[in-house]
Amino acid sequence: MSTLYLLHKPYQVLSQFTDREGRATLGDYLDAPGVYAAGRLDYDSEGLLLLSDDGALIHRISHPRHKQPKTYRVLVEGEPDDAALQALRRGVPLKDGTTQPAKVRRLATSELPERQPPLDARRHPHTTWLELTISEGRNRQVRRMTAHVGHPTLRLVRVAIGAWRLDGLAPGEWRRETLHAPARRTANPHHSPQRRSR
The missing domain is CATH 3.30.70.1560 (Alpha-L RNA-binding motif)
Incomplete structure (x- = not known):
């Protein structure tokens, strides 16, 4: 069983959790230790970013061979x-x-x-x-x-x-899904969008 986070990355946010120059990062929006992004979005791009603590899942999503x-x-x-x-x-x-x-x-x-x-x-x-x-x-x-x-x-x-969509997520919001097998994904019943606390 794997956990997958769907995050709506806002404009001018880095697709990483830390930055020495003080720019906005994923850590400003998602507090989930041990997760990594499956792929990336440029600093000036927005939208769906997938993150997980499962290395095999990240590989399946991001590797060009799988052509998501x-x-x-x-x-x-x-x-x-x-x-x-x-x-x-x-x-x-x-x-x-x-x-x-x-x-x-x-x-x-x-x-x-x-x-x-x-x-x-x-x-x-x-x-x-x-x-x-x-x-x-x-x-x-x-x-x-x-x-x-x-x-x-x-x-x-x-x-x-692939089959994962941004639908229902405002910039900075995220939801969590639980995947039970590589070929099937099941949404967490408690997956209402969440936003970082300010």
Whole structure:
């Protein structure tokens, strides 16, 4: 039996528990000794982060061999046309090789809370929300992909890793699940979202 934590990592929080420079870390939001993140999110990215005290589970979630699909809500500069979206679906050439085909669609709204601090709408008057699903985990991959097709990423929020979803968690909140077997996950009956105490 393994314990898994689903955390909504806020903007400008490190995907680690300590920092010598005094920046916000996971330890400001989750007090669970002995857990480690399965993968990471960049400092300026937001959304779902999975953590566990089970090394084998972390490996199953994060190792590229298992190809857990990751879904993001991505706010990009401008309005991507069909050709740009089709390029993302085919795979785009980056410095470390061509990406695998992605699933992508336009969204009318992100259905996410506003970022804190919010994006400056005066500097970015024309933006589009996309939903993008990839099965790779290259460094800053989504940002590089959208930049390649001419639409830099302004905000990046991971909403799903495999079957685990961000649903119901506000920034800084988390919930705990108990997994009884690698192939089956069972939600803890007492898994209401929790937030750090201030």
